[in-house]
Amino acid sequence: MSFLITRDSQKNTEDFARKTFVRKYESVENEFRNIEDYQYLLRALIQKDGLKNYKDYSSVLNDLNKKRNLLAYSWYYYYNEVSGKTETNSPLSEVFKKTGNIEKSVPLQNNAAGHFKDLLMTRKDSLYWVSYDSLLLPDKNTLYYGSAVSLDDLHQYFINVDKSSNTYAYVFTKEGICITHPEKKYLGKNIFDFTDIKPKDTLTGKTKSGYTEGIAISEYLGVEVTRFIKPLKTDNFEGYTVVNHVNFIIDENVYKVKTYTTYIFLAALFLIVTVFILFQRSAHIAYKEKEKIQSEKNLLLVENEKMHKAEVINQLQQLKNNINPHFLFNSLNSLYMLIGINKDNAQKFTMNLSKIYRYLIVPPKENIVSVAQEINFIQQYMELLKSRFDEELNFKVVINHQESLEKRIPYLSLQIVTENAIKHNIATIDQPLEIIITIEENGIIVKNTWQLKTEPVQGEKFGIDYLNQVYGYFKNNFVNISVDGEYFICFLPLMK
Helix, strand or coil, rough: CCCHHHHHHHHHHHHHHHHHHHHHHHHHHHHHHHHHHHHHHHHHHHHHHHHCCCCHHHHHHHHHCCCCCCCCEEEEEEECCCCCCCCEHHHHHHHHCCCCCHHHHECCCCCCCCCCCCEEEEEEEEEEEEEEEEEECCHHEEEEEEEEEEEEHHHHHHCCCCCCCCEEEEEEECCEEECCCCCCCHHEEEEHCCCCHHHHHHCHHHCCCCEEEEEEEECCCEEEEEEEEEEECCCEEEEEEEEEECCCCCCEEEHHHHHHHHHHHHHHHHHHHHHHHHHHHHEEEEEEEHHHHHHHHHHHHHHHHHHHHHHHHHHHHHHHHHHHHHHHHHHHHHHHHHHCCHHHHHHHHHHHHHHHHHHCCCCCCCCCHHHHHHHHHHHHHHHHHHHHHHEEEEEEECCCCCCHHHHHEEECCCHHHHHHHHHHEECCCCCCEEEEEEECCCCCEEEEEECCCCCCCCCCCCCCCCCCHHHHCCCCCCEEEEEECCHHHHHEECCC
């Protein structure tokens, strides 16, 4: 009986350790993605306006961060190539000076999709994890910008995240540098120097589970633990998460029970049976309660994730609901103008509008469609506009990459861009408006002749704002707009 209880307890402990490891890993991964989302936000703001408002963006973000537990400090460093002058809001930026103390920083390898550069920097006996990017400005001036997180703050933050009495976690980089640990003295140290972890323990690709598991002695608690190591990869970080679970083994000692049974067998037997039944019932109740609490906790996590996704989808749905009336109102305005000019063309316009509007009745759920669908729709739409403009409008579609027709772009993106071209530019017989759509391997180029109207146009950025929000939701590149000579050019990136 003692052997069976011990074996079952060991199995339950192992199963519970794996469940705890998964929960702990997910909480650590979630916090690293929160840091990464902040870096994406900073990049989007800086690249949007370049040199115009970077000081204000940095100041506002730092004010907002004061309300969070984990402070990701936003900074900038501007270097003027002509005058040699620099401007910065953080002493950490000294690493970019030509005479800076480079030896105080340690670069981190990062080949992930985020394309941020990372380094660990020491300043006044404190370690900082610095992520940065650069923007090359006119006259060869350079703007460095990024975020910095104090490893002391990161250490204090993870102490209070997902507390567990018998589990602790820490994170180290591909180079083996420890950036989080419940023991502060290990921050910035090489993981292979103060633990018994070997490089082979990180070879998780050879395991079906995606992580390695083994028994080790904790460098923090000095007791036996079950150690799990799993890669931690985000768009801007590559490293490993280690979760140590302290092993508690129930070792039933029945020696005294056997001794007592030799003297008072019947009384001891009755006592053992009674105690065993009570123990089993108590353990069963405790286990059920524990399972119930765990189940409720998991349910809350799932519900929270559903609510978050529902909120994002609802925002896209609101944008989508604005697009269809916007298109319909513009079409009705065109029809109103056409009735007074040519009634026959107005009737043809109405029939084409009814056919085209079938495409708008059931929009896609995710707000993205295939390039082939959008090309087919824009050709029908331009036929519709021909009823109104005739010789004032020249339209052409060029397909340079046939495979790109199977890729996807935001719903109604081509209609939005062509509508903007017509709305903002002059189109007459003497000065016709030319619109050319070219399908390339990585995107669609929409260009039109640059002949702006003199009067102001209302609602200039509604369509472009909608496209940028759709691209932002799918973490893709944003719409790129430029003017090249006599043409206004809009580049729409393709999504797989």
